[in-house]
Amino acid sequence: MSLLTVEHLTIRFGGLVAIDDVSFAAEDRRITAIIGPNGAGKTTVFNCLTGFYKPDVGRMCVAADGQEWLLERMEGFRIARDAGIARTFQNIRLFPKMTVLENLLVAQHKALQRASMFSLAGLVGAKSFRLAEQAAIERARGWLERCKLVHVADDEAGSLPYGAQRRLEIARAMCTGPRILCLDEPAAGLNPAESAELAALVRSVRDEEKIAVLLIEHDMSVVMEISDQIIVLDHGRKIAQGRPDEIRANPDVIRAYLGTDEEAVAAP
Amino acid sequence: MGQVKPAEAFREAALAALIALLLAIPLVGFRLVDGLRGLSIETRFDWVAWGVSAVFFGRLAIALSGTRRRLLPDLKSVGAALSNLPGGLSRFAGGAMLVGALLLPLVPFADRYVVEIAITVLIYVMLGWGLNIVVGLAGLLDLGYVAFYAVGAYSYALLSINFGWSFWLCLPVAGLLAAAFGVMLGFPVLRLRGDYLAIVTLGFGEMIRIILLNWKDFSGGPNGISSIPRPDFFGFPFARTAEDGQTTFHQLFGLEFSPMHRIVFLYYLILILAMLTNLFTLRMRRLPLGRAWEALREDEIACRALGINPTMIKLSAFALGAMFGGFAGAFFATRQGFISPESFSFIESAVILAIVVLGGMGSQIGVVIAAAFLILVPEFLRDFSQYRMVLFGMAMVLIMLWRPQGLVAHRSPSARLGGRA
Amino acid sequence: MEYLVQQLINGLTLGAIYGLIAIGYTMVYGIIGMINFAHGEVYMIGAFISIIAFTILGPFGFASPIVAIIIVLAVALIFTSVYGWAIERIAYRPLRGSFRLAPLISAIGVSIFLQNYVHMLQGAKMKPIQPVVRGGFVLAQEGTFVVQITYLQIGIIVATVALMAGFTYLIQRTSLGRAQRACEQDRKMAALLGVDVDRTISLTFVMGAALAAVAGLIFTLYYGAVDFFIGFLAGLKAFTAAVLGGIGSLPGAMLGGLLIGLIEAFWSAYFPIAYKDVAVFGILVVVLIFRPTGLLGRPDIEKV
Numbered sequence: 001m002s003l004l005t006v007e008h009l010t011i012r013f014g015g016l017v018a019i020d021d022v023s024f025a026a027e028d029r030r031i032t033a034i035i036g037p038n039g040a041g042k043t044t045v046f047n048c049l050t051g052f053y054k055p056d057v058g059r060m061c062v063a064a065d066g067q068e069w070l071l072e073r074m075e076g077f078r079i080a081r082d083a084g085i086a087r088t089f090q091n092i093r094l095f096p097k098m099t100v101l102e103n104l105l106v107a108q109h110k111a112l113q114r115a116s117m118f119s120l121a122g123l124v125g126a127k128s129f130r131l132a133e134q135a136a137i138e139r140a141r142g143w144l145e146r147c148k149l150v151h152v153a154d155d156e157a158g159s160l161p162y163g164a165q166r167r168l169e170i171a172r173a174m175c176t177g178p179r180i181l182c183l184d185e186p187a188a189g190l191n192p193a194e195s196a197e198l199a200a201l202v203r204s205v206r207d208e209e210k211i212a213v214l215l216i217e218h219d220m221s222v223v224m225e226i227s228d229q230i231i232v233l234d235h236g237r238k239i240a241q242g243r244p245d246e247i248r249a250n251p252d253v254i255r256a257y258l259g260t261d262e263e264a265v266a267a268p
Numbered sequence: 269m270g271q272v273k274p275a276e277a278f279r280e281a282a283l284a285a286l287i288a289l290l291l292a293i294p295l296v297g298f299r300l301v302d303g304l305r306g307l308s309i310e311t312r313f314d315w316v317a318w319g320v321s322a323v324f325f326g327r328l329a330i331a332l333s334g335t336r337r338r339l340l341p342d343l344k345s346v347g348a349a350l351s352n353l354p355g356g357l358s359r360f361a362g363g364a365m366l367v368g369a370l371l372l373p374l375v376p377f378a379d380r381y382v383v384e385i386a387i388t389v390l391i392y393v394m395l396g397w398g399l400n401i402v403v404g405l406a407g408l409l410d411l412g413y414v415a416f417y418a419v420g421a422y423s424y425a426l427l428s429i430n431f432g433w434s435f436w437l438c439l440p441v442a443g444l445l446a447a448a449f450g451v452m453l454g455f456p457v458l459r460l461r462g463d464y465l466a467i468v469t470l471g472f473g474e475m476i477r478i479i480l481l482n483w484k485d486f487s488g489g490p491n492g493i494s495s496i497p498r499p500d501f502f503g504f505p506f507a508r509t510a511e512d513g514q515t516t517f518h519q520l521f522g523l524e525f526s527p528m529h530r531i532v533f534l535y536y537l538i539l540i541l542a543m544l545t546n547l548f549t550l551r552m553r554r555l556p557l558g559r560a561w562e563a564l565r566e567d568e569i570a571c572r573a574l575g576i577n578p579t580m581i582k583l584s585a586f587a588l589g590a591m592f593g594g595f596a597g598a599f600f601a602t603r604q605g606f607i608s609p610e611s612f613s614f615i616e617s618a619v620i621l622a623i624v625v626l627g628g629m630g631s632q633i634g635v636v637i638a639a640a641f642l643i644l645v646p647e648f649l650r651d652f653s654q655y656r657m658v659l660f661g662m663a664m665v666l667i668m669l670w671r672p673q674g675l676v677a678h679r680s681p682s683a684r685l686g687g688r689a
Numbered sequence: 690m691e692y693l694v695q696q697l698i699n700g701l702t703l704g705a706i707y708g709l710i711a712i713g714y715t716m717v718y719g720i721i722g723m724i725n726f727a728h729g730e731v732y733m734i735g736a737f738i739s740i741i742a743f744t745i746l747g748p749f750g751f752a753s754p755i756v757a758i759i760i761v762l763a764v765a766l767i768f769t770s771v772y773g774w775a776i777e778r779i780a781y782r783p784l785r786g787s788f789r790l791a792p793l794i795s796a797i798g799v800s801i802f803l804q805n806y807v808h809m810l811q812g813a814k815m816k817p818i819q820p821v822v823r824g825g826f827v828l829a830q831e832g833t834f835v836v837q838i839t840y841l842q843i844g845i846i847v848a849t850v851a852l853m854a855g856f857t858y859l860i861q862r863t864s865l866g867r868a869q870r871a872c873e874q875d876r877k878m879a880a881l882l883g884v885d886v887d888r889t890i891s892l893t894f895v896m897g898a899a900l901a902a903v904a905g906l907i908f909t910l911y912y913g914a915v916d917f918f919i920g921f922l923a924g925l926k927a928f929t930a931a932v933l934g935g936i937g938s939l940p941g942a943m944l945g946g947l948l949i950g951l952i953e954a955f956w957s958a959y960f961p962i963a964y965k966d967v968a969v970f971g972i973l974v975v976v977l978i979f980r981p982t983g984l985l986g987r988p989d990i991e992k993v
Contacts, residue, residue, distance in 0.1 A: 080572065
């Protein structure tokens, strides 16, 4: 069984069918890209997966460590906490007045809260908590290094440049120790050099952590370069699925999604 | 900034005067007088004339000198200096304040009046710090904080009168009861968006007050509860003469009896309670729960995506904030010896909230400065008691206009990569 | 049964007052997202200006109560609107765009100021006036109990309905209303498209104040006595009404006002009157638990 199985996912907003009977699966150590024109329902899929929307029909199941979680039945924070789905947002949602390091510590809330015994051990300054906090800071440091953010660790998150904020959001999601990482347009607004760096980061996450990456992205150079599997949505329906070379050659995709603009595919 | 043309200045001043005239005519110009045969009218057009000309010339002077634009930035830079106090300096200021507070009853000019006022200020500091957890850290707008203060006060009053419980036993109970009320109120309403929460908490505060006012068998109604036991020094009463088998405080230490003993004791008691609140908050900020409060204030959706349960986090802030309100209430009851619903009206909630916001949301030292200011200013205006609240309201507006982000807007991080913050 | 009808009439009258004040809250909240805490005091000022105007007119004799009421209405509308305008200009506009709680604290300051300003100028005592409009229709009679709808009550309900209709027209059909709705949706965009945002917001406050003045006049006529403290509780309940109906929604504000008026009237009739305000807030909490955006409020879909 796959790590993440989505079957017959359907959601309507009023009369509009935003997602229409979409099924797919995602595996460990694989990058699954979801692409499609604006309004195809990509972010809506993420919002269903992470519990912000409840689908009208469908089953979303995470299976790992001999356990199964049915996402459509869980509250949003439980999906993140128990099923282990972390995400980033299209319009970056950091804690802007808190420092970069604090952002990463908040992400490790579950472990730290337990170590602090719901604050009791923390209030008396117990050693076990201090050790846990040290470990959390080290873990955060590790991610800061990978995301090239160590030098700004004590700055306010809101004061970082745009590209750094994008990377910080990924670092923060990774600090939750997820099984599945959902990235919503991580390269949006980045320049080509930054995009390339980001692609390398995402690939290193796939290669070094045992997690599945779901990626929504408009930058085809990034998508085609790093994806193992691509799912194409159009008007809420899945119109194609396959490896990048298959998608690139798929006539349906070219017709429905790329239209005449074939450069975007040909470029990489 | 170019020179202001006199004609322009004149026009602005005339406009301001016109508005002032329209505002003043109905309420200043005419006064309703109760007579034997109903209402009659008395005119006070001289007042209107004075007021309007003051506005006219004041506005004209400001416009001509062109200082309006310069004055504000000047004040702003003073404020900026205040808020950009580096962490070390603000800690130094905090330490100095604490030492000052510890020594206050010992300095020569600290007579009964001074210490009593200091106690009042400290009560508000403590309430401000308690509410700061809810509003400043967790970002939940609570307009009914006074309800928890009332719960604490009535808990102590009723438990000590009806069951003879001592202050030290009642204090934690009062805090816990207030926290329980916080949870009871919070559970259904914390899902609501910020401003809905504000009105519900405000309504809750009023409900508690109305119930206290009307449930006479329980709370004594509008007459309140009097002869609430005063605190003793761990079993030794502050009395001139001891009852049978008891030792009074002054006998214990071989001192001359003085009514000041009790007041000074109360002063240190509230100082300790307030400092406990402060230490608790400072400590909590470095714990995962405290960080989650701040994260929730910044972005609730991001919190959910990180696996944080917003309801529990909010509830904990609400309950802990309420608990400190309860402690303060118990102290208030034992200090006054008399409580009535009048002490727990909305205006109290508003003042406490104003202390938190004026201080700079989340800033502990800002709360102290704001509390001192908001309590001492009306105190100094005692001789003008008629205008006191008018000036108080005006001051609230002016401070907000001057520094919308509060007096001390500096936030020190709860952890640093290079070691402890 | 007769008693029930009488309470219905009383409740509707009270509800009309709350509804008119609630519109002021809801409009301001809709357009700048702040709780205008001082709005209750604006209503109180409207009531004071009305009673002062009536007292001034008194010696000239009421040729016809209707003429007197129209003159007083005009006076109250004008002067109260100036208060509404000045409050926004002095205490809120400089804080626009700053931190969320700053205008709220400023509003609380304005509220404290206005309450004590009127207290200082006019004294603390309740000011009673002679009834201006007398008489009414007897709808039913049972023994000594008479169900009556007074001319005043009819006037109040008719005036409120007319105001509501005119207001709905104003918001939906006129360019001012359009500007207002545009500012609600996106102030920056509206400004870019040439809407004078400052002016639109000022006018919103003026309209809110004008409606509060009408409510104040109605209060003066109906209860015949005014003091400086009436604004607080009425403001609180009107805001509750706005939230109950769904804040930002004009029909919601009216509906909420009517509901609260009715709840109060019926609670006072059958239960201990002292707890009527507790009942009002209790119902607010219950409604919000089941419909977090109020009765007619649009459920807000979270933008993620």
